[in-house]
Amino acid sequence: MASIIDIKEECALQVRNFDFTYKGASAPSLKKITMPIAKNSITALIGPSGCGKTTLLRSFNRMHDLYPGNKYEGEIEFDGRNILDPKEDLIHLRTRIGMIFQKPTAFPMSIYDNVAYGMRLQGIKNKSELDGRVEKALKDAAIWKEVSDRLKHDANGLSGGQQQRLCIARAIAVEPEVLLFDEPTSALDPISTQGIEKLVIELKERVSIIIVTHNMQQAARVSDYTGFMYLGDLIELGYTEELFVTPKEKLTQEYITGKFG
Amino acid sequence: MTAVQKRIFINKLALIFSTLSALIALAFLFWILGVLVMKGLSALNWNIFIYEGAPPGYEDSGLKHALVGQLILVGMATGVGVPFGILAGTYLSEYGKNSKLANTIRDISDIMMSAPSIVIGAFVYAIVVLPMGHFSAWAGAIALGIIMIPIILRTTDDMLQLVPGTLREAAFALGAPKYKVILSVVYRGAKAGILTGVLLGVARVAGETAPLLFTSFNDNFFTTDLNQAMPSLTVTMFNYATSPYEDWQQLGWAAAFILSMFILGLNIAGRLILLTRKKGK
Numbered sequence: 001m002a003s004i005i006d007i008k009e010e011c012a013l014q015v016r017n018f019d020f021t022y023k024g025a026s027a028p029s030l031k032k033i034t035m036p037i038a039k040n041s042i043t044a045l046i047g048p049s050g051c052g053k054t055t056l057l058r059s060f061n062r063m064h065d066l067y068p069g070n071k072y073e074g075e076i077e078f079d080g081r082n083i084l085d086p087k088e089d090l091i092h093l094r095t096r097i098g099m100i101f102q103k104p105t106a107f108p109m110s111i112y113d114n115v116a117y118g119m120r121l122q123g124i125k126n127k128s129e130l131d132g133r134v135e136k137a138l139k140d141a142a143i144w145k146e147v148s149d150r151l152k153h154d155a156n157g158l159s160g161g162q163q164q165r166l167c168i169a170r171a172i173a174v175e176p177e178v179l180l181f182d183e184p185t186s187a188l189d190p191i192s193t194q195g196i197e198k199l200v201i202e203l204k205e206r207v208s209i210i211i212v213t214h215n216m217q218q219a220a221r222v223s224d225y226t227g228f229m230y231l232g233d234l235i236e237l238g239y240t241e242e243l244f245v246t247p248k249e250k251l252t253q254e255y256i257t258g259k260f261g
Numbered sequence: 262m263t264a265v266q267k268r269i270f271i272n273k274l275a276l277i278f279s280t281l282s283a284l285i286a287l288a289f290l291f292w293i294l295g296v297l298v299m300k301g302l303s304a305l306n307w308n309i310f311i312y313e314g315a316p317p318g319y320e321d322s323g324l325k326h327a328l329v330g331q332l333i334l335v336g337m338a339t340g341v342g343v344p345f346g347i348l349a350g351t352y353l354s355e356y357g358k359n360s361k362l363a364n365t366i367r368d369i370s371d372i373m374m375s376a377p378s379i380v381i382g383a384f385v386y387a388i389v390v391l392p393m394g395h396f397s398a399w400a401g402a403i404a405l406g407i408i409m410i411p412i413i414l415r416t417t418d419d420m421l422q423l424v425p426g427t428l429r430e431a432a433f434a435l436g437a438p439k440y441k442v443i444l445s446v447v448y449r450g451a452k453a454g455i456l457t458g459v460l461l462g463v464a465r466v467a468g469e470t471a472p473l474l475f476t477s478f479n480d481n482f483f484t485t486d487l488n489q490a491m492p493s494l495t496v497t498m499f500n501y502a503t504s505p506y507e508d509w510q511q512l513g514w515a516a517a518f519i520l521s522m523f524i525l526g527l528n529i530a531g532r533l534i535l536l537t538r539k540k541g542k
Binding site for chain 2: 014061063066084091092093094099101102103105107109110117118121122166170171174
């Protein structure tokens, strides 16, 4: 059976008995997942391809709803509510739970407009407020120095690593409580990867972070908690140091020692 | 001859024949363009832009009526075709996706694209000209607009689908409602492609003659009355070129030249936009 640690600190999210089934699939892709996500810490999700880690991540901001026919069962509690409720206001939910994608997703507009995008959606029109918050977000995403003199330039002119930091700036500009990272460095070079990892660690002061990674070293470097998933099950959730050094489950041990995956 | 030598020989033969065929095809194109430029340029003069049509033999005759009529007709057709085409293309790419309805619309629009334009002219004649009782610019513009819709619809559909899905997801993940995602992210990403589609659509209808014969008909005089028959470069060219009068034939060449340059210009502009977009990436 799965070995899930009991998190004593406050939790940002609580997943309980969560099943997820893709449209037309006969069996659920996620099976009875129960998992606490600690507040202001980093939880990494690892596991071989197809284990459901990205599927789980995309459930936290109900991204699956963009493609009709998918089915959620069970509960994901956030701020005292079950966000799987069909009546949940997804627009509001997604401003509180942000997401960073595998490939940088800079919009085809200027750097400034990219960062201001989410704030403008929330109706912030005041120029000086926007200016201030764009600058702060870019500083928090450690990219301000590189772009401060070309905010009006097209964001697609930036390098991959810069674009990814721009996307992080865009996500934190709306001040979410949770940030979901979906393999945020798999399209980047080692130096950019280092920059993003450093940034993720700094960000946990303010947000709770869940990061999906296929890179076990990355999980070990950045996360406080690690969850190991396999074939739609959460096999083990534990403190990162413990999970990598003394895993409680045989499957976890086999995976982290490279016996499969 | 060994097997290898035989293959080399066949290879050379194929190369020679395909190159020759390409050259012959191109030769006709340049022949047409060459004759057009020679005859057209010599027929060009300022009077063409100043005077309207006149009976044969008059010195002060020009194409002002047809030029303005052409611009009005094509402009109005663009007003009909572009909004419908872009909105329908948006439906296909963003809402209908691969649903049965969307794919049926795609098929029908492909059939419409290859429908003979004279059929569309006859259709508009039946539903607009007959009830009104007379030819009109409206009817001409509607016929051209109908021809334009499938072209713009398909390019819009294709260009919107080229915008990566992750870009849409990223906008949704920031809490954007669907219409905002389309307006502020998807359209922006496909801007150059949609514009190219519009230009190519305009270029396509600008050369149409058959549907106008049934709808806006023709007039040898300058008019801006949309409820009356309206001259166009294409129909004027047809009338002048087939007339027995030398001066009218000259005007016909001028009309052909101006029309070709207009359409060529639109096509080149469309391609340039796509090219600069690719370089920008």
